[in-house]
Amino acid sequence: MSETMHAVAVTGEREATLIRMERPEPKRNEIQIRIRACALCTWEQRVFIREKETPLPLVGGHEIAGEICALGADVDESKYPVGAPVTGRVQKACHSCYYCRRGEPTQCVELNTFRLNGPAVYGMGGLAEYICLDRSAVWRYENGVPFEQMALTEPLACVLNSIRRGDPHMGDDAVVIGGGVMGQLHLLCLEKLGVRTILSEPDPARRAFAQAHGCRITIDPARESAVERVLQLTGGRGAETVFNTTAVSAVEEDAIRMTGKLGRCVTYSSQHPDSPVPVSPNWLHNSEAVLTGAVNPGITSFDQAVNLIGKGILSLDDLVSAVYPKERATEAFEEALKPSTYRVVIRL
Ligand SMILES: [Zn+2]
Ligand SMILES: [Zn+2]
Structure with a gap:
């Protein structure tokens, strides 16, 4: 028995x-x-x-x-x-x-x-x-x-896999769209990498949470165009990395438009509904940008997550x-x- x-x-x-x-x-x-x-x-x-x-x-x-x-x-x-x-x-x-x-x-x-x-x-x-x-x-x-x-550990590992795909470098601009738990985890990690973090999030409480935890710039997309603001912040070029943590396909279009030449745009969240968005093949050709996704925790990223939490590097x-x-x-x-x-x- x-x-x-x-x-x-x-x-x-x-x-x-x-x-x-x-x-x-x-x-x-x-x-x-x-x-x-x-x-x-x-x-x-x-x-x-x-x-x-x-x-x-x-x-x-x-x-x-x-x-x-x-x-x-x-x-x-x-x-x-x-x-x-x-x-x-x-x-x-x-x-x-x-x-x-x-x-x-x-x-x-x-x-x-x-x-x-x-x-x-x-x-x-x-x-x-x-x-x-x-x-x-x-x-x-x-x-x-x-x-x-x-x-x-597991959600952090998923985010670390996403950051690996986005491959930000010190001094870069990294835009995170969406300030839910996954967006906030992205910001906490990116902050450690020495990039300028930019959050686009309509909820003032989530923006305040991000700011209190070190996020450099916050955008309220209900009041201003997040795309325009990112372009303005980056000398018209667009950001080196963009992470879309929202499930909204219209936002995905913005995420791509914020991505600069040679930049990387990571679709972190699954999309509900999964509506296709237009991408200009000529823009892709000329920009040499990379559109990618991130799903699930890798094994290496799991290991990293245990280290970040266990050593108290991230709280x-x-x-x-x-x-x-x-x-x-x-x-x-x-x-x-x-x-x-x-x-x-x-x-x-
Ligand atoms: Zn999970
Ligand atoms: Zn297998």
Whole structure:
């Protein structure tokens, strides 16, 4: 008779329920983690409001932090002591597909094939008391880092992958469009790189948050053309790097128009709806600009994120807007959906 555990499952529209399910046991190379905190990503929020059609119940969650609980037979306890604080890269890297072998695990073909415990429950499984991950997907933290901050490793890693694609250099201008949690994470990282950060965001509270955390210039796109302002700030050239963290296709058009010659424009957010935007092939030809995207956390960027949080180089405290116990998961999801919150974390 196998043991059971609690998990937070989306069970209907705007309904998150505590369910009991089988507790996973570690295979030979796996580490069983007792999850203590899991942050609610936009993907889970879309499932909660049923904007994203999935089988139900669904146990989402991939932004996790916890402690090592048990080890598979082949895992060395001296490297992974029971009780050590850890985070994990819940999305899979198979290490053997075309993309993994080219060192690009963000495109791994098995990345989103993760499915929990047979046909009864779907999802990535971070919103549960226990998860088992291959040891290659587990990162240790030093003692003393709060679980809520450790849970932000995954979103930070996604942002670091985006910054790698944008490749800003010291002294450059970097525009971030959108001041939600992902935009703010971009700004915090870019600030460390010695670039002039420029945020375009209509919400005054988000602009103020960015300014209080070091953002150099903020633009209110409801009052002035963000494109015009960026051109004016850059001697008419446009910025070296632009990151679009919003889901609005019309904004994507602006992002491209703000990008200077030889610049790089990164589409960070998925688009809803995914409306095509016009791009002048002659502009592309003449500007030698690069239009690219960023999706998922890489393995290297995960490592960087652990270092940035673990060494205290970045403090993400202020981005944790609220913490809820697992028994109040529906409230946590509702809170996460509010535009005024950054990340909401569930304690498990
Ligand atoms: Zn996420
Ligand atoms: Zn792969």
